[in-house]
Amino acid sequence: MSTTTSTQWQLASRPTGEPTNENVVKVQVELPELADGDVRVRNSFLSVDPYMRGRMNEGRSYIAPFNLNETMGGAAVGEVIESNDASLPVGTLVQHQLGWRDIAQAPAGQFTALPNVPGISPSLFLSVLGITGITAWTGLTQIAHIKEGDTVFVSGAAGGVGTMVGQIARLLGAARVVGSAGTDEKVALLTSKYGYDAAFNYKNGDIAGQLDVAAPDGIDVYFDNVGGDHLSAALGAFKDGGRVAVCGVMSMINSKDEGIKNSANIVTRGLTIKGFTMGSYFHLAPEFGAAMQGWLGEGKIVFDETIADGIDNAFAAFTGMMNGANIGKAIVRI
Structure with a gap:
């Protein structure tokens, strides 16, 4: 096991109107040794979504706001690179809500194992299959x-x-x-x-x-x-x-x-x-998954992804998406 540095985006101030670079800050966070039951994940893809703008505001909503001076969350997929939990060995593809960072570390319960589907990019678990x-x-x-x-x-x-x-x-x-x-x-x-x-x-x-x-x-x-x-x-x-x-x-x-x-x-x-x-509807995921996997397998669904490369470009990808720069799902590839 070892320590490592994670590049992360934090909310520095709450925006008025359209978010700007002044509202966020990119930081380097030194991750500690893994505790028992922890895993460390190298993210492959991060999702940027409109609901994240609402989380930048303070006040009651259907999901808690981002805290100031803390790393923002969001959907991501990645690969386990170190593990202290037998249920998620090294090499496991996982999905989680610890986005806005290139390396995520947390108890194994915060990650969900995903299947490695030949010919399917893991990014699809943030879009068509997600x-x-x-x-x-x-x-x-x-x-x-x-x-x-x-x-x-x-x-x-x-x-x-x-x-x-x-x-x-x-x-x-x-x-x-x-x-x-x-x-x-x-x-x-x-x-x-x-x-x-x-x-x-x-x-x-x-x-x-x-x-x-x-x-x-x-x-x-x-x-x-x-x-x-x-x-x-x-x-x-x-x-x-x-x-x-x-x-x-x-x-x-x-x-x-x-x-x-x-x-x-x-x-x-x-x-x-x-x-x-x-x-309120994630209990329907198996029914949806069966339908969507069938449609994909029959070639009845097409899709686009607008991909920005690198954790450094995560905020630009978010603001671009908010201004309609994307076709299909907006995703950051790490």
Whole structure:
């Protein structure tokens, strides 16, 4: 056993609006000898996700905020390089929540062993086979209760979750799937690669008008990753009995100005709106995993990853993701 140095990112101050380099600091942490039951993991991939912006704020939420002057957490996968626990020998591939560092060390109970699947990058356990895939599946099946023949609208459709939502909706019987994204390149990918029937660039303005063109007969389901003007447009486009699965509010994450319109339609059209976080649904992971592994094996799911290299670039990868620089899942490769 030996000591080693871990490069880690810590929250130095709580941001107002968009996070900047002044809000974080990169530090070198000397790790001690392993205690009994501890393991040391060299991370291979880290996940950067929108919910992390909320954890930079102080106050009540569905997950505890990051503490100042402590290393930020998040999903990661890596390989055990030293072990004092027989259940996780050296060489074991594991997943954990000790992200934002290149070397993680903790009791074995904080790590979950993963299978080594030939031909599958471990990064997929952070995306298609991980949180983005199960979030998309859960929102559609457990929250929006998708039905065969539904018209589904997805905002933030070119992100990690959005690219999964469109494909899963189609596999579950949706008749029409439409999406919004922030560049013409992303819009083209949605229709050429990800199975969307129509898509539009929300930065061109008039989201409601563009949605009306994309879904002229109205929508049954709205999978919301954005909030704000997108939610207003969806509320105006719903058929009777429409369902909203609220996964995120990216457009409002750095602002408190919600400005939602068309809310009267919630009553007059009998709409159901339900927000969700995955903490209450992870018991469904085996059901999701069986479905997703089957679809992958049959070649029915495609995916993109936007990968930044090196722990030094973790914060830049995060801010890039928050500004829509990614296509598919945003990941840091260590």
